[in-house]
Amino acid sequence: MECIVLTQEEKNELVTHAIGQQPSESCAMLLGEKIDGAWNVKEIFLTENMDNSKTNFTISPEELLKGYQLAEKMHLELVGVFHSHPNSDAIPSSTDKKFMQNNPVPWIIFSGVNNDLKAYLLDSDLVEISIKID
Numbered sequence: 001m002e003c004i005v006l007t008q009e010e011k012n013e014l015v016t017h018a019i020g021q022q023p024s025e026s027c028a029m030l031l032g033e034k035i036d037g038a039w040n041v042k043e044i045f046l047t048e049n050m051d052n053s054k055t056n057f058t059i060s061p062e063e064l065l066k067g068y069q070l071a072e073k074m075h076l077e078l079v080g081v082f083h084s085h086p087n088s089d090a091i092p093s094s095t096d097k098k099f100m101q102n103n104p105v106p107w108i109i110f111s112g113v114n115n116d117l118k119a120y121l122l123d124s125d126l127v128e129i130s131i132k133i134d
């Protein structure tokens with residue numbers, strides 16, 4: 001079973017970021033190490049949603065590059081993509097699923113409606129994976 005591992009501080013940082021960006025969607029790159037089935041988050045790289053949209057997000061190519069450079073410097077890899085749904089449940093949209101195919105790491109979604117935080121992986125099917133607070 002795959003899971004994504006966050007510290008309580010990292011979880012708080014993501015939720016605070018999401019609430020701070022409302023009514024727009026928020027986003028972040030999660031950097032860390034994958035050990036067996038566990039995607040361990042070690043560093044959060046908060047990004048701007050250049051769409052400024054309530055229903056979509058885009059991370060600029062410049063910020064993506066910065067995120068990957070930071071990962072390389074810290075000897076980490078991309079272990080997750082975070083974004084929020086201010087007005088809907090924490091379930092990937094059809095657009096999300098399209099992008100998940102190109103970014104086969106766990107996707108964490110925060111719902112501003114009920115404060116749910118859920119993680120998903122898209123392999124051949126979409127599966128929800130557990131979020132472990134370490």
Ligand SMILES: [Zn+2]
Pocket residue numbers: 083084085091092093096
């Ligand atoms: Zn989404």
